[in-house]
Amino acid sequence: MYMRIEQDFSLLQYNTFGMKAVARCFVEYSSVAELQQFLRSCSSDEQILQIGGGSNLLFTHPLFEGTVLHSAIQGIEVVEEEEESICLKVGAGMIWDEFVAYVVAHGWGGAENLSLIPGEVGASAIQNIGAYGVEAKDIISKVYTINRNDYSERIFNNEDCNYGYRSSIFKNSLKNQYIVTHVSYELRKHPILNLSYGNISAAFGANEEITLQKVRDHIIRIRQEKLPDPKVLGNAGSYFMNPIVPYELFDALKNDYPTIPSYPAEAGVKIPAAWLIQQTGWKGRELGRAAVYEKQPLVLVNTGDAEAIDIIQLANAVIFAVEKQFAIRLKPEVIYV
Numbered sequence: 001m002y003m004r005i006e007q008d009f010s011l012l013q014y015n016t017f018g019m020k021a022v023a024r025c026f027v028e029y030s031s032v033a034e035l036q037q038f039l040r041s042c043s044s045d046e047q048i049l050q051i052g053g054g055s056n057l058l059f060t061h062p063l064f065e066g067t068v069l070h071s072a073i074q075g076i077e078v079v080e081e082e083e084e085s086i087c088l089k090v091g092a093g094m095i096w097d098e099f100v101a102y103v104v105a106h107g108w109g110g111a112e113n114l115s116l117i118p119g120e121v122g123a124s125a126i127q128n129i130g131a132y133g134v135e136a137k138d139i140i141s142k143v144y145t146i147n148r149n150d151y152s153e154r155i156f157n158n159e160d161c162n163y164g165y166r167s168s169i170f171k172n173s174l175k176n177q178y179i180v181t182h183v184s185y186e187l188r189k190h191p192i193l194n195l196s197y198g199n200i201s202a203a204f205g206a207n208e209e210i211t212l213q214k215v216r217d218h219i220i221r222i223r224q225e226k227l228p229d230p231k232v233l234g235n236a237g238s239y240f241m242n243p244i245v246p247y248e249l250f251d252a253l254k255n256d257y258p259t260i261p262s263y264p265a266e267a268g269v270k271i272p273a274a275w276l277i278q279q280t281g282w283k284g285r286e287l288g289r290a291a292v293y294e295k296q297p298l299v300l301v302n303t304g305d306a307e308a309i310d311i312i313q314l315a316n317a318v319i320f321a322v323e324k325q326f327a328i329r330l331k332p333e334v335i336y337v
């Protein structure tokens, strides 16, 4: 066991946008007991930010005055096994895609469509990460947490988490109150593949046997083709959420733009933000030291040495253009710190 404590710590390796932010203090714990010990030692006015891989964050100031916490809790433990399913409890500090690779290699289904999403296991339960028609909520069984105020342990069942599109109770009414230490996932021993979204099935021959590994490999390939590698071009994935608009607005837009793409959503219609941005002509355009990625307009990139202001100004310009043309206000998915 160890607790790593650093002062004036560069967060460059802990944010995929590549912002040159520094944390006054950085603490990495490797067990629940260490986390509780650290929280007990903090004064009540200490500013604390728990991060994972920093792949959905934008540090808006060069200095974070408080303590940045990072989990080094690792490990995968079988908590229940039945004829059809297996339940695994996973440390929050594990790299998400290493977990996906592990379960796919064991032939356990449910996570394969979420291959190559950056970040760590803890954040998957906060963010309800999603891709190719699957969301983390579809496989999350329990979320193990520590209360930041009284250091007590609390286990949330899936239904307690109020999961929605890229949203959970931890991003809303319980924001910044719980630190996730472990997440348990229930996976299928006889996988049911989900190949409908984005026409994944078209990648395979009619009589081909489609395995979890083949699905994972295919998704990795398309993601690598479509999305910028943060090590080369700083970014935080989708900068904006796909807006859900009321039926009346959608019907009016459909009149003006008959080819507008859409998906059914709760209480409205979901429109791909990438399509909206593309219509405004912002795809591929630069502003300052930031750009709208040429292959995927939902992604804003750091073109080199950008500061947060470059990214925010570009985001605002895109929001303004979309609102002017479609009367839809895009909301950032990226979290501003």
Ligand SMILES: Cc1cc2nc3c(=O)[nH]c(=O)nc-3n(C[C@H](O)[C@H](O)[C@H](O)COP(=O)(O)OP(=O)(O)OC[C@H]3O[C@@H](n4cnc5c(N)ncnc54)[C@H](O)[C@@H]3O)c2cc1C
Pocket: 016, 049, 050, 051, 052, 053, 054, 055, 056, 057, 071, 092, 117, 118, 119, 120, 121, 122, 123, 124, 126, 127, 128, 129, 130, 131, 178, 179, 180, 181, 227, 228, 229, 230, 235, 236, 237, 238, 335
């Ligand atoms: C190239 C690229 C592609 C992406 N593609 C997708 C995609 O397809 N689908 C998708 O959903 N997302 C995608 N993302 C966004 C990102 O990968 C996810 O949001 C991911 O879950 C963030 O994980 P993280 O560990 O980096 O969390 P961070 O960015 O560090 O943190 C995100 C939030 O979670 C909180 N948090 C993190 N860990 C904990 C914890 N242990 N306890 C309590 N709170 C915690 C943080 O405080 C913060 O509010 C992409 C990002 C990039 C860079």
